[in-house]
Amino acid sequence: MKKSLFLTLFFLLLSVVSLPLFAKGTKASKTQRTTIEACERGLATISRTSAEAIVGFLASDALEGREAGTRNSVIAAEFLVSQLREAGIEPFEGNYKHPFAAFQPASFRRPGRVWQVNPDSVTQVQKGPYRRMDMVNVFGVIPGERTDEFVIVGAHRDHWGIDLQKVGDQIYNGADDNASGVSCALQIARAIKASGKKPLRTMIFAFWDGEEKGTLGSAWFTATWPDILKVKAYLNFDMAGGNNQPDNPPYFAYIYSKQNPSFGEWIKNDIQRYNLHLDPSIRPTENLTGGSDQGNFVPYGIPFIWYHTDWTPYYHQVTDEVEHVNWDKLVDITKASYLNAWNIYQTMNGMPVV
DSSP, rough: OOHHHHHHHHHHHHHHHHHHHHHHHHHHHHHHHHHHHHHHHTTTTTOOOHHHHHHHHSSSGGTTTTTSHHHHHHHHHHHHHHHHHHHOOOTTTTTTTTEEEEEOSSSSSSSSSSOSHHHHHHHHTTTSSSEEEEEEEEEEEESEEEEEEEEEEEEEEOEEETTTSSSSEEEEEEIIIIIIIIHHHHHHHHHHHHOOOOOOOOOOOEESOOOGSSSSSHHEEEEEEHHGGGGEEEEEEEESOOOOOOTTTEEEEEEEEETHHHHHHHHHHHHHTTOOEEEEEEESSSOOOSSSGGGGGGGGGGOOEEEEEOOOOTTTTTTTOOOGGOOOHHHHHHHHHHHHOOOOOTTEEEOOOO
């Protein structure tokens, strides 16, 4: 009798002592579910309809190829400002538009291909006759809990413009290069905002000018922004809607910093988890300073991911038009990269919060 009473009291006491532990576990599980629901709420906003609208406008004949330094590039910038404002995404450091200028020596009659934006190089150029080209980057920001840590999602919006001396089609529309990349970055910004969850790290969305003339917009930004060393990662979109392998439409190149192996694991896991129809060529690399805007972040030791459908027959041709965009792939790349961004901006001490 005494033994039975003792056991009853023992298990009753154990259940009382253990109750807070179970309650704590239940709370953690609920928090995790809430976070996943927020993530998937944003994911659901990414659509083909939005991609077609964004790419269709930027790559239309009316914008005549969006060449940097021209009125049509400014129109593209104003379009992006309106999209950011409508989505409730704040201006970066008080402004959506951040003007800058590039310079080159005018010692020859025709403009050369090399333009300078680095302040030290500009000083040297201005010692003699020089040319100036005015441009503007567009930025939006979603403040995070940590105001001293940043993740940047970027894509260049400019292309090659119009060749009035060319016989036939004269407009380099740049649907894949890089209206498709702009669509990715803009839809990710909207999705993060729509998720309703404040990011751990502050998110900056950058739409660079002058990439086709030497990655000028991102070069100017990385050389002059005083907080560049507080950037924890850069996600780059340059040509995200083309078909490099017509017999394998889901193929694309997923290029990332070798020192961050988790980047490679995330893409594989998310493709499987969310049934995305993608076949990534996963390419860890070191010191990739060329090819696109990520190259200007590498010297600062900033990890990057570059989403790229590889070179197509339409690369830098007047045939790079909306009819050649693989919309299903573009949407799934946008979704996969949104999930990458979620992991990066919600990462604490190397471990994803989700």
